[in-house]
Amino acid sequence: MRFAVAVAGRAAAFSLVWAALGSWERDYILYGLVSVLAATALSIALIPPGDLRVRQWPRRALGVAALAGWFLRKAVHGGMDVSLRAVRSTPDVDPVVVTAPLRLPPGHARGMALLLMNLMPGSMVQRVVGDDVELHTLSASLKPAQQWDALQRRVGIAFGVDPGVRGPRGTDAGER
Numbered sequence: 001m002r003f004a005v006a007v008a009g010r011a012a013a014f015s016l017v018w019a020a021l022g023s024w025e026r027d028y029i030l031y032g033l034v035s036v037l038a039a040t041a042l043s044i045a046l047i048p049p050g051d052l053r054v055r056q057w058p059r060r061a062l063g064v065a066a067l068a069g070w071f072l073r074k075a076v077h078g079g080m081d082v083s084l085r086a087v088r089s090t091p092d093v094d095p096v097v098v099t100a101p102l103r104l105p106p107g108h109a110r111g112m113a114l115l116l117m118n119l120m121p122g123s124m125v126q127r128v129v130g131d132d133v134e135l136h137t138l139s140a141s142l143k144p145a146q147q148w149d150a151l152q153r154r155v156g157i158a159f160g161v162d163p164g165v166r167g168p169r170g171t172d173a174g175e176r
Helices: 002-021 026-046 054-087 108-118 144-159
Strands: 096-101 123-129 132-137
Touching: 002 026, 054 144, 096 144, 108 123, 108 132, 108 144, 132 144
Parallel strands: none
Antiparallel strands: 096 132, 123 132
């Protein structure tokens, strides 16, 4: 029963997305049907239905909105900072690799945090070593360990996962 509800719910959500982005014209309904079926099947294959935990949805939805807002703000601010560093007559860059702890458990939340960190201007994930991540950054003044800590915390809330208690080495609890 849970599987059928998941399939129906996802198909309905993808149908709404198709209706919003596409059209209900007769010539395009076949494309919409194929797209919705493919998206639903891929969604079920990649994220199998699990425990619904409906009580967590409002908190997770707010977490996703907060993560998106924080990420966009950081991306704009970081992009401007990197641009200013690059256009100076003497570029203000001092590349460094910073090691920070992985607090999220293995899975989708950790993968999302690693991907989002690569989109943060001036910093990127160089590699994962055990329970740590090496962050390559244009300058230590960008505070990549604090950004990583804050990102993990926000992704954890959005995914309904406890990111643990380890903070970045040599820093306080991180940037909010």
